[in-house]
Amino acid sequence: MTTSVKQVLEQKGSAFHAVRPTDSVFDALSLMAQFDIxxxxxTDGDRLLGIFTERDYARKVVLKGLLSRDVRVGDLMTPNPCTVTPAHTVDEVMHIMTDNRFRHVPVVEHGRIVGIVTIGDMVKSIVSQQQATIKQLESYIAGDLAAE
Structure with missing residues (x-):
C-alpha cells in the first residue's frame, strides 16, 4: 500500500508555523524553540515566500557572526522552496528530499499552504508500512504452517 502526503498530514496534523519576511531571525528562532520544530x-499573507530552517540559522547567522535580533528572516530564508501536494506519495517525497538534501517541505494545494512534512515524517511512515507488511507476512506464514 502506498501512503500519500495527505494520509501523513491526517495522522500528524496539518498545523504549521509561519513568520513574515520582516520578522527578526530571533523571533523565528523563538517560535521554533517554543514548538520544538x-x-x-x-509568508506574506497566504503567499508562500520561503522557508527558514535551523540550517539557515547555523550557516547564515552564526558562521557569519551576525546577530539574530538584527537580521530579518527575509534576508536569510531559502526563497521559493520546493513544495509537494497532498497527492504525492511518501516515496516520491523521500526521493525529492534526498536528491535535494533538505529536511522540510511545505505542502501546497491549489496555491494554499496546507501543512509541512519532514524527513522524520517520511521515515516514520515508511517504517510503519514495513511493520504492517511484516505482520501480514508473519500471519500468512503462520496460517500456512497451521494448515500443514
Missing part, C-alpha cells in the same frame, strides 16, 4: 514557513 526545525523550520518555519515564511
Amino acid at each position: 526545525g523550520s518555519v514557513i515564511v
Whole structure:
C-alpha cells in the first residue's frame, strides 16, 4: 500500500508555523524553540515566500557572526522552496528530499499552504508500512504452517 502526503498530514496534523519576511531571525528562532520544530514557513499573507530552517540559522547567522535580533528572516530564508501536494506519495517525497538534501517541505494545494512534512515524517511512515507488511507476512506464514 502506498501512503500519500495527505494520509501523513491526517495522522500528524496539518498545523504549521509561519513568520513574515520582516520578522527578526530571533523571533523565528523563538517560535521554533517554543514548538520544538526545525523550520518555519515564511509568508506574506497566504503567499508562500520561503522557508527558514535551523540550517539557515547555523550557516547564515552564526558562521557569519551576525546577530539574530538584527537580521530579518527575509534576508536569510531559502526563497521559493520546493513544495509537494497532498497527492504525492511518501516515496516520491523521500526521493525529492534526498536528491535535494533538505529536511522540510511545505505542502501546497491549489496555491494554499496546507501543512509541512519532514524527513522524520517520511521515515516514520515508511517504517510503519514495513511493520504492517511484516505482520501480514508473519500471519500468512503462520496460517500456512497451521494448515500443514
